[in-house]
Amino acid sequence: MLGYAGVAVAGAVAGGAGGVAAARRADDASHQAAEMVARDISPYGEHQPAIAALSPKHAELVALNLLPGTNKAALGRLMRLWTADIVALTAGRPAPGDTAPELAVPNAALTVTVGLGARVFALTGSKPAGFDDLPVMRHDRLQAAWSGGDLLLLVGADDAVSVVHAVRRLVADAAPFARPAWRQTGFWNGTGPDGQPVTGRNLFGQVDGTGNPAPGTPDFDATVWADTPDWFRGGTTLVVRRIKLNLDTWDELTRSEQERAVGRKLSTGAPLTGSAEHDELDIEARDADGRLVIAENAHARLSHHSENDGRRIFRKGLNYVQDTGPTRENGLIFLSYQADVAGQFLPLLARLDASDALNEWTTTIGSAVFALPPGFTESGWLAQALLG
């Protein structure tokens, strides 16, 4: 609607989409035309909006630990503060008290998702069923520097400057209540050459996330949105795992070896038994020698819901690189959304840990679990039903 006029004028000078937005703000008559290019995502709704939205091009996750004096009332103040920041920043307005207001720009598809770690529920009670930190898996090599956390900020946008600016404001405003424990920066290309959304690829080159339930379907709703306790209706849980990919040894494999490990074709992401990305897996199919086409230990078979008593998750990923001097570590920030961590995610994780062929080239070095409160309305604030 009517925005922060000072910024709108700055946007016009900067040109491009910002100029269009400025025109919209200055002149309501052009509202409809400008609406077509607007990429702002409303912060309001039944659910936090980024969860079911496409993966952002750029994202940062920040886990924070509560300071000793932060009690339930203080958490409420923090959530009201963050809510006001999110409302302003996602509309392209500076956060209240913004020290670099010109960095807040509209049309960047900025989203902020907030999560609560297990320690919050020690202060509030009403912990969602099945919400606990994950046990350490046999293949895990977890580092404290990438694990745990009492609060989560997941900020995404089409542009890295907007992400960094929003994180800066949200972390600065949280300073009286909580301090960062870890930060992870990632990126994803979910847009095809024709501009249409695509599943996107991890740094192994695999199409990653094909098996997801589609947002807006009953399958998605049943997989992702929680019902209980009351305050958590419309919320979900998020597992964040930092998975190091050993590209050196992966690159030593032939393409057919790489495809066998996953059970999908590298070219399209289609199952080895199919021809298009979204073809169903034929897990019974055998080749001329009687061997399973999709191997017993192929990642796609082990993670498929038909092999997991129908349990599903909603997967997203962010690629990352971590540079230390001349050395680069490559990896995937694995994000899994599900209503119930213990009921849906943990059995799947245990199964993959036991026998996934990909374990040879992947090592999980960080792990954290957060409850994502439901969304908020224009008169409400984040986690109000828990903290209000």
Added chain:
Amino acid sequence: MKKKLLMACVVVALPLLVSCGSSEKERATQVAASAPTVLVEDAWVRATIGAKDTTMTAAFMSLTNPGNADIKLTSATSPAAGMVQLHEMAMKDGKMVMQEKAGGINVPAGSHAHLAPSGDHVMLMQLTKALKPGDEVPVTLKFSDGTSHDLTVPVKAFTEEEEHYHPSETPTS
């Protein structure tokens, strides 16, 4: 936040609705719809922790007037402050000084008033206690259309232009 606008309409319309018949009810609804009040966004108060003078500070916010008649912010109160004034920054004898804004802060029809550091602001004086980042301060704004807004305003750290809010001379109006 944005809801404030709707709430205020309801408050204005309700007493009329209760006491009038159906034709008048219609009129009352129209009056409420055609005279929307000011929308308050992005409010914050500057912390006093670390400041030279911890007895006063300022509240900032964006005011939007979607209606077609100017509305003035005429006064503000807060239980956290013994005295609250509406201030502007003005050039006086070649120097920028802070002074009480005569008649209040105008929010032009179809436009905004931005209360921001170095500009118009709500001055909170005779603070009852120091305000630190992470606190919240209740502030009530009163407007010339008879509406009032009860806000819960977050306290934030900020360093810019501090000297403007702690002038060595007592400002005059």
